[in-house]
Amino acid sequence: MSPMSFDRHCAELITQASAFGSHLAGADLARPVPTCPGWNVAQLGRHVDGGLRWACEIVATRADSPPPDTALRDLSAVTADDPDRLAGALREAARELATALHDAGPDAQMWCPVAGGGARFYARRFAHETAIHRADAALGLGIDFELDSQVATDGVEEWLQLGAMPFHFEVHPWMRELLGPGRTIGLQASDTGDSWLLDFTGDAIDWQRGAVGAAATVTGPVSGLVLALYRRRPVSTLTISGDTAFVDFWMERVAFG
Numbered sequence: 458m459s460p461m462s463f464d465r466h467c468a469e470l471i472t473q474a475s476a477f478g479s480h481l482a483g484a485d486l487a488r489p490v491p492t493c494p495g496w497n498v499a500q501l502g503r504h505v506d507g508g509l510r511w512a513c514e515i516v517a518t519r520a521d522s523p524p525p526d527t528a529l530r531d532l533s534a535v536t537a538d539d540p541d542r543l544a545g546a547l548r549e550a551a552r553e554l555a556t557a558l559h560d561a562g563p564d565a566q567m568w569c570p571v572a573g574g575g576a577r578f579y580a581r582r583f584a585h586e587t588a589i590h591r592a593d594a595a596l597g598l599g600i601d602f603e604l605d606s607q608v609a610t611d612g613v614e615e616w617l618q619l620g621a622m623p624f625h626f627e628v629h630p631w632m633r634e635l636l637g638p639g640r641t642i643g644l645q646a647s648d649t650g651d652s653w654l655l656d657f658t659g660d661a662i663d664w665q666r667g668a669v670g671a672a673a674t675v676t677g678p679v680s681g682l683v684l685a686l687y688r689r690r691p692v693s694t695l696t697i698s699g700d701t702a703f704v705d706f707w708m709e710r711v712a713f714g
Contacts, residue, residue, distance in 0.1 A: 460611065460614075461581070461584075463563035463576070463577055464559075466577075466580035466581045466584045467555040467558050469584040469588070470554060470555060470583045470584040471548075471555050473551075473584060473591050474505070474547045474551030475547075475548055475551070477502070477505065477544075477547055477587065477590070477591040477594055478543075478544030478545070479544070480595055480598055480600055481544045482540060482541075482544065484498060484540055486502070486537060486538050486540060487499065488597050489597060490593050490597035491596060491597060492593045492596055492597075492689050493590075493593050496532065497535075497597075498597050499535050499538040500535045501590060501593055502538065502543045502546075502594070503528075503538070503543070504530075504532060504590070505550075505586070506543070506546045506547050506550050507526070507528040507529030508529045508583065509551055509553075509554050510550050510553070510554075511523075511526055511528070512554055512579050513550065513553050513554040515567055515568060515569075515579070516557040516558055516561050516567060516576060516579055517560070519561070519565065519567040521568050523570075551587065554579075558576050558579060558580050561576045563575075563580070564576070564577075581611070581615055582615070585612045585615055585616075588604060588612065589612075589689065592684060592687075596689065602684075604680040606646075606648060606649050606680070609679040609680040609682070610649060610651050613644065613683050614653070616686045616687070617653060617664045618664075620662065620686075621663060621664055623661055631710055632662075632710050634706075634710055635657045635662065635706070636660070637657060638658055639658065639672055640658055640672060641658065641670070641671045641673075642655045642671055642675065642703070643655075643668025643669075643671030643674040643675070644674075644675050645675070645677075646676075646678065647676055647677055647678055648678045649679050651666075651679060652666065652667055652668035653665070653666055653667070653668060654668045654669070654670075654671055655707075657707075672699050672703065673699035673700040673701060674697070674699055675695050675696070675697050676695060676696040677694075677695035677696060681694065681695055682695070685708075692704060692705075
């Protein structure tokens, strides 16, 4: 499946924020969100809104350092919210970020948690950030969650790229326990035919497209794969073959997401 473009990422963050807002119509925003322990739906929505506005400030000003992110982290004061107002805020924040990204252009550089990432990073990251948190909202509200297969496929690859970055070993040293001879995991999308191989046999985590020869293989719809990678659904709800014990160990040690 062809990769998503910068323009598609910008459009998708608007699509995902709009869909998130639609989930809120007539909803009880005090309901807890099981996949975000300690948060209710209102707090989740304000976190997403705050994240979009935080990213927009960085992109729009070409910031050379990150602005404070307290508004999207400290949600203790958010106990309830008006669904229509929150939905409107999410849609507005997504439009403003997309506009800032388009104004900047895909090659623009600014402070970024990933060196050299710039505007391309923010477009992709917040498209998927919004999609995954929309899944959180849907799960909390008992709404069916569907994700376009191209978006889900791109989400798997972004997760793999970010999750394989060496800095994770510094922040989460227990991830080094994943490394060892013969340790490979394949991901197989049953609906699109896409596949990936995670390789833990070297000094760092590596990945590539294609899952031939994996010691263990996880198979399911691509939307199910991305939700399992982000631990929004148990990996056991997918089909696992081969070294199932290592798949479980991998999911215990994975920190990103």
